[in-house]
Amino acid sequence: MGALPREFFNPRSVAVIGATRKPGFGSGIPRLLKRLGYTDHLYLVNPREHEIEGLPVYRRVTDIPDPVDLAIVIVPRDHARSVIEDCIAKNIHAVILETAGFSETGPEGARMEREIADLIKDEPVRIIGPNCVGLINPHGRFTSTEVALEDITPGNIGVIAQSGVFGSIVADWAPGQDLAVSSLVTIGNRLDVDEADVLYHFAQDATTDVIVLYLEGAKDGRRFRKALGEASRRKPVLLYKSGRTEVGRRAAASHTGSMSGVDGLYEGLLKQAGVIRASSFQELFDLARVFSRQPLMKGTDTGIVSTSGSLGVMAADAAVQWGLRFPDLSPGTLEMIERQAPAWMNVKNPLDVGPSGLFGPGLEGLLRDSRIQGVIAIPVVPDSTMRLIADRGMGPDVLTGDVEALRRLLPDKPVVTYTVGGAFWTSLARKTIGPHFTMVRSAETAAKALWALHRYYRFRRDNP
């Protein structure tokens, strides 16, 4: 199969088949597309409506006088087949079939899904779905589902989600998580377009640097393996796979009709393909954020700088368990920090600077040290201290140094940060440090992120 039609991501004209005035997707999607500027290129279809949102409603998609790039189908299940026939007749190349009730519900639904698959076999149309919400492309200002598109920052993370609800949740959640997305595609039951197609798409897509995959099971193991391998040789692929247990697999089967396969098989396949596997949904997107902004890590030699000894110890424990190592600091680095350090401070790696004010110099020292290949930075500041600083008109750079300049000056080593504490400090830290030294949600995730950056570095080096 070839690449996905461009019409999926940047449709010039859209038909919403099953548009309605009743509350729900059927009215929400037309309203949203109109707001996004599709006014002249939005066609609503429903044999039982005449006018919605000030737009005329066509009885059938074939009645539309202009060419249609993409159809969003939200009709009841039993009408889906005839609507797809109309789409073929109208020469539409991209269809998003959002309707649920197919193979995920049992044999009858599966039969209807197969019928549609047979119908399009030799046609130039591609279908995403059914049982999905289609896609969201913040770069192209297009979405086939109700989300606050203007809140989602266009970025370089391509997301493949199997389930529609899950996709919507990620879209709702992304803005608060500082996740900048290239496109998000939900594939549902995959009667035609599957995870392999979207992997190939993201592998070639110029706006995508990192591919994130939430999957309950592959549709076609062989194709999936090939697509993963090819995508992974070009861009990091991060995966969260559920259906790891028998109960989970049975639940997945009735959710998106997935056969999740035996988990052990996947483990080997993913490893061979250089895929990074996340252990939770939150970790998946933390890792995506790290890969989208930080350089790869060229070795396992790690430095930690923290203002909280406890959190430094937690990060060190986790890093060691991921196979990272903590070399001694170079004599030059030691000397530079010791010159400024108070008597109580132990200058070594991991480096606990406590309240010495040496977090900035410590971080710079680790970044400049040729023995260190990646850094975990844990700036933790009590709200009372940060308020005192803010009251004097100063910012967190008093404590952390000028992280932006530091990143610009020394761009070659990954830095992952973690912080916790009061609302005042954490929101400031997120804004000032987060954009430069990617922030994750735990000391453990920081350690795994560095491991993953190194793991993928090795995969690329060994698979040129």
Added chain:
Amino acid sequence: MGALPREFFNPRSVAVIGATRKPGFGSGIPRLLKRLGYTDHLYLVNPREHEIEGLPVYRRVTDIPDPVDLAIVIVPRDHARSVIEDCIAKNIHAVILETAGFSETGPEGARMEREIADLIKDEPVRIIGPNCVGLINPHGRFTSTEVALEDITPGNIGVIAQSGVFGSIVADWAPGQDLAVSSLVTIGNRLDVDEADVLYHFAQDATTDVIVLYLEGAKDGRRFRKALGEASRRKPVLLYKSGRTEVGRRAAASHTGSMSGVDGLYEGLLKQAGVIRASSFQELFDLARVFSRQPLMKGTDTGIVSTSGSLGVMAADAAVQWGLRFPDLSPGTLEMIERQAPAWMNVKNPLDVGPSGLFGPGLEGLLRDSRIQGVIAIPVVPDSTMRLIADRGMGPDVLTGDVEALRRLLPDKPVVTYTVGGAFWTSLARKTIGPHFTMVRSAETAAKALWALHRYYRFRRDNP
């Protein structure tokens, strides 16, 4: 050793030794205590100051004309010993020594620490510290460290943190995490009071129902084991222990002078003592919140109800890996839900209700089903849907049912919830569902929480 003096938690009069006008703890703590109403019972001590915050400053603690319940000591290390001598002379029973620079920095500091320990051996004074921030008691409106005490809800979780910075962070972080604390005690280098003392205290303390322990290593393994066992027979004890690896142990040694011991030894000890071990700092406090509000789980038979199939599968996977089981629903429950269910819905356990609107009935069905002993509930709602509902003047109970009434009616089974999504939905859910069906930060944590509630149930049953 006997119980900790009550003066630590509810001092009627406090001396701050090392108070100063310079910014920092030395001025922040007096200001805070004054604001908390200690005006008439706050005595500041510093030979080089005369007046701070409108209060007279005494040269030595022995110059104070009234009795002193508790002394907070923040003088430089080299003055600590003579200050403690004065405290003994003044017959003070509770001293919080916050000064750092003792055993965590090397042999010289360790020697000075031992000197103070020897000094108090036969005296009626107890010392918390050094290298700590003492304690926070929101019930008694007392704190020995700068935190926004009025933001911390008085509650039933007793927290023992080894490190001062860590304790401050937890105190800053607690309000945003809906953590209601009985007291938080940081024990630092433990020259006198150690984790065992505070465990005994919390085991007896009427305001404490759950004990949370962050430890880098025990001071005295035998005493610790005994205290853990005794505390655990009365109240659940949750622990996060760092220093699990050699690097982590070395880092811990220079942080609070801890010898963390070999981790394998701890694993056995903790299991035997019925202690629940958390795998991250975030998980530790999620579990604490669950134990502080939910009943124990009497068996392993679990139900899941979710509006997102994906998240339901994730929770099921994790639950199975923790040894929980998913029985079939009782015929009565099946019948009740099937009667209301749309055609596409698969009524079984785990129960994915999708957008059917049956989350409330599903949750009630699981709670009423005699085959189910604990429930994971995953209400996930797109922001667009929740906004539509809110625009009509309705609340999330349209989707979730009246969770408060449900909890009141059926209080015997634990329910742990997890949600994710947009800011609008998640903040509403936290407010309406969170207080009744404790909310945790991932599907994986929800599963572990139910396991822990059952694990502790068994421990209590087998160790009456």
